[in-house]
Amino acid sequence: MPTFETAAHFKRDFKKLSPEERKRFADAIQDKFVPDVAKGQFRPGLRVKPVQGVSVPHGQSPVMEMTWAPDGRATWQYGAQVRAGEPHVIWRRVGGHEIFDPGPA
Template sequence: MPTFETTARFDRDFKKLLPEEKARFQEAVRDKFVPDVVRGRFRPGLRVKPVQRVPLPAGARPVMEMTWAPDGRATWQYADEIRAGEPHVIWRRVGGHEIFDPGPA
């Protein structure tokens, strides 16, 4: 089972979601994202892909985007394992397309 952490920005974004959006995101993570992370391959419906134009230091893991609703997006990144042999994911942003606006950190 993968482990997770969230950024402060993700936490702020999540609080702004409507209750039904929160439920839909959590359902997508539980029923689709987690099983796909475990098997190491994402289903096409999640449309997981690297976020374009995100500057990263050399050797850093790419920031990824996941679609969880028609206008529901989340960005995330793999990080060093916390439990041996289990992926660790950092959730970075969640919301609609506005999450791609760099804005203040």
């Protein structure tokens, strides 16, 4: 079973989701994402892929995105194992497609 942690920005984003969105996200994580992480292969419906244009320090895994609803996105990356032999996921952002908007320059 994978282990998880949440970044501060994810926590702020999550609070902004409606109760229905929170439930839909939780259901997608429990029913699809967790089993897929454990298997090491993601089903096409989650549309897991690297986030374009995000550079990470050498040795870190890429920042990934997944789709949990028609306009529901979440970003995450693998972190250092917390429990031996189990993947560790760091949740970075959650919300609609706006989570990819870098904001004003």
